[in-house]
Amino acid sequence: MxxxxxxxxxxxxxxxxxxxxxxxxxxxxxxxxxxxxxxxxxxxxxxxxxxxxxxxxxxxxxxxxxxxxxxxxxxxxxxxxxxxxxxxxxxxxxxxxxxxxxxxxxxxxxxRHKIVADGLDDGSFDVTNKGIHVDAQKFNELIEDPDTVLVDMRNHYESEIGHFKNAITPDVDTFRDSLDVIEEDLKDHKEDKKLVMYCTGGIRCEKASAYYKHKGFKQVYQLEGGIIEYTRQVKKKNLENKFLGKNFVFDHRRGERISDHIISNCHQCGQPCDTHVNCANEACHLLFIQCEACAKAMNECCSDACKTIHALPFEEQKKLRKGKHASNKIFKKGRSEVLKFKK
Incomplete structure (x- = not known):
């Protein structure tokens, strides 16, 4: 079968x-x-x-x-x-x-070994002892509380094009990296602050909330259903939308527009832009932000070197790739020295 x-x-x-x-x-x-x-x-x-x-x-x-x-x-x-x-x-x-x-x-x-790569020893804490789930209305109330610390549990390339106002957006490549960064930054506020987290659909926050409770945080909350469900509830209940820009998604669309704000810029020319693309050179495939003008000028590539390779006949491109491991830039999304305007 x-x-x-x-x-x-x-x-x-x-x-x-x-x-x-x-x-x-x-x-x-x-x-x-x-x-x-x-x-x-x-x-x-x-x-x-x-x-x-x-x-x-x-x-x-x-x-x-x-x-x-x-x-x-x-x-x-x-x-x-x-x-x-x-x-x-x-x-x-x-x-x-x-x-x-x-x-x-x-x-x-x-x-897979895990449904989210987090690098954690789950045997050391109870993953079911999670934080308090809140809906869009309660979330809006919480993030206006001066005793709240709002944290984006996504990676740098996700939060770059969209995030909640006043959120801490760790400059990290992986979910695992963010766990340590946030704990270190908030180590003096484990008891006096409300730790409120959000992510795309909730899965990362669910694990993170249990982890932070294990680490001694007393008031841990997560946005139920993540940004996706928040947007639905905001529209259905006519609530104030406190999310700015696009929500990065892991499919061919690469993003859903949540508000009209464009908070990021083209990584090649610096103009306001929040459209993610992959470099057309298959040997690179770097994920980065590119405006229409640069896409046309660069033939949808991230650099002059990739543009030259992409212009070669397909068979020649295959020969150049033969025997070479895929560039680790694929996994370092949005990080490359050729991106002059990466924030």
């Missing part, structure tokens, strides 16, 4: 266009005890492939983390399947604010 993709991204893109059906982009997570992640992974692939689900799903002994898209016509069937799994029954689904039928082009269900 087929338990992996057989179509390329381009082939899948054509099928989506031919089908002409609207798709919903969804994310969810759940911490749970999964005894056999590989068996659960195969079970999900078989059922979700039949529903034409596409996306990136991580399964581990500690739970599941999913970002995916599903045809709108199959949403109810997909939801029923989730509800048939005991620990996923009525799980909160974060449905994207801005829809894109091509947000995902393959179904990838992978077994």
């Amino acid at each position: 087929q338990l992996y993709n057989t179509l390329s991204a381009k082939e899948r893109e054509l099928l989506i266009e031919e089908a002409g059906k609207e798709r919903l982009t969804i994310s969810f997570y759940k911490y749970a005890h999964i005894k056999n992640p590989q068996l659960f992974r195969d079970y999900l692939f078989i059922h979700w492939n039949a529903l034409d689900v596409l996306g990136r799903i991580y399964v581990a002994k500690e739970g599941i983390n999913a970002q995916l898209s599903v045809p709108a016509d199959n949403f109810e069937a997909f939801k029923q399947h989730l509800d048939s799994i005991s620990f996923l029954e009525h799980v909160r689904l974060n449905i994207a604010i801005e829809q894109d039928n091509k947000s995902f082009l393959k179904l990838k269900v992978k077994v």
